[in-house]
Amino acid sequence: MINCQPKVSVLMPVYNGELYIREAIDSILNQTFSDFEFIIIDDCSTDSSVAIIKSYPDPRIRLITNPHNKGVSAIANQGNSLAKAEYIARLDCDDVSFPQRLAKQVEYLDRHPEVAVIGSQCVYIDTKGKVTDHQPILCYPVEPSSIRWRASYECPILNSTSMYRKQILANEVGRYDENKKFGEDYEVWLKVLLNNYQGANLAEVLVKYRVNPKSLMHSTSVRDKIDVVLPMQKDYLDKLIPGYNREKEIVVNFFATLSANIAAETSTAMDTLRTQYVSIYLDGKMTKDLSMNMARERAFIGYRTFPVDRWQATNLMLKAIWQYPGLTREISLVKVIYLILFGASGRQFFRALLPKSNSERN
Numbered sequence: 001m002i003n004c005q006p007k008v009s010v011l012m013p014v015y016n017g018e019l020y021i022r023e024a025i026d027s028i029l030n031q032t033f034s035d036f037e038f039i040i041i042d043d044c045s046t047d048s049s050v051a052i053i054k055s056y057p058d059p060r061i062r063l064i065t066n067p068h069n070k071g072v073s074a075i076a077n078q079g080n081s082l083a084k085a086e087y088i089a090r091l092d093c094d095d096v097s098f099p100q101r102l103a104k105q106v107e108y109l110d111r112h113p114e115v116a117v118i119g120s121q122c123v124y125i126d127t128k129g130k131v132t133d134h135q136p137i138l139c140y141p142v143e144p145s146s147i148r149w150r151a152s153y154e155c156p157i158l159n160s161t162s163m164y165r166k167q168i169l170a171n172e173v174g175r176y177d178e179n180k181k182f183g184e185d186y187e188v189w190l191k192v193l194l195n196n197y198q199g200a201n202l203a204e205v206l207v208k209y210r211v212n213p214k215s216l217m218h219s220t221s222v223r224d225k226i227d228v229v230l231p232m233q234k235d236y237l238d239k240l241i242p243g244y245n246r247e248k249e250i251v252v253n254f255f256a257t258l259s260a261n262i263a264a265e266t267s268t269a270m271d272t273l274r275t276q277y278v279s280i281y282l283d284g285k286m287t288k289d290l291s292m293n294m295a296r297e298r299a300f301i302g303y304r305t306f307p308v309d310r311w312q313a314t315n316l317m318l319k320a321i322w323q324y325p326g327l328t329r330e331i332s333l334v335k336v337i338y339l340i341l342f343g344a345s346g347r348q349f350f351r352a353l354l355p356k357s358n359s360e361r362n
Helices: 021-029 047-056 073-084 101-111 144-150 166-173 184-194 222-240 245-257 258-282 288-305 310-323 325-329 333-342 344-355
Strands: 008-014 036-042 059-063 087-090 117-127 164-165 200-210
Touching: 008 021, 008 073, 008 101, 021 036, 021 047, 036 047, 036 073, 036 325, 047 059, 059 073, 073 166, 087 101, 087 166, 101 117, 101 200, 117 166, 117 184, 117 222, 144 200, 144 288, 164 166, 164 222, 166 184, 184 200, 184 222, 222 245, 245 258, 258 288, 258 310, 288 310, 288 325, 310 325
Parallel strands: 008 036, 008 087, 036 059, 117 200
Antiparallel strands: 087 164, 117 164
């Protein structure tokens, strides 16, 4: 029998998802936590997605078929309006949730009423389901203070790992911007944080996130991403840390373009903004999680610096490892050694040693 007032509403948007949707649906239906409704909104697919969804007899599934394509932001608003539960969990139709995901996130939100949205770590998989090393350095931050900082330059919570309180996100913070084709989740998390609510991520890996070259995000040009994301980040940073406009501009431009030419300058700017953030929000006292994530930032910037200045890059990497020795378990030291010895040519040499499917991702 279906619970008329489930604890969780799982929201999955679908558009031509026939290749992976069975795996995504199975991952939700096989959760250890069972008190949920499963809202699947098909956005006018032209493949067999709807037929696949209808093949499942599970009464928790609520299939909504849109007569015309609305887009991901409109579907998010539609799903939030339809949801009956206290908590709403998101999953894209090509991603996979681990069996204990819902249980662990419900437990966390029940114990932390001050947190509006909870995510988790993920592993990246390719189109064949094999684990990749996509962005191995920048793990998702865990503590609210780290989330608030990370949001200044990158989305701090992966949408497919998120579970949020409907009352706060859908009813108080506001609707998703339906004019945005991407970055709509990032914008909403920024609104949550600017409204003095907290976000967090579990330290555990609870989702497999599929890196698909044909997805909207991966096919969007850098210029389009800059036009959409930079204004959001600049507005957020202005409200987060007063002043330091030059440093803010350098940071947001680097993380939008990942340009090696401004990587070293970015490191200096980040140091300034980090100091101000810790002073304003943490009374000058660094937390362990924030320190680890700032070390990862240094390592990431250092890695991007190698093509133009290997010694500056080496210095950044060593500083990062000194700050957080655990980085040696998260990054490829062999790759770093090649970069230290040979710079940009070392990167090409390292790629040549890898199978083609791996080298294309680095």
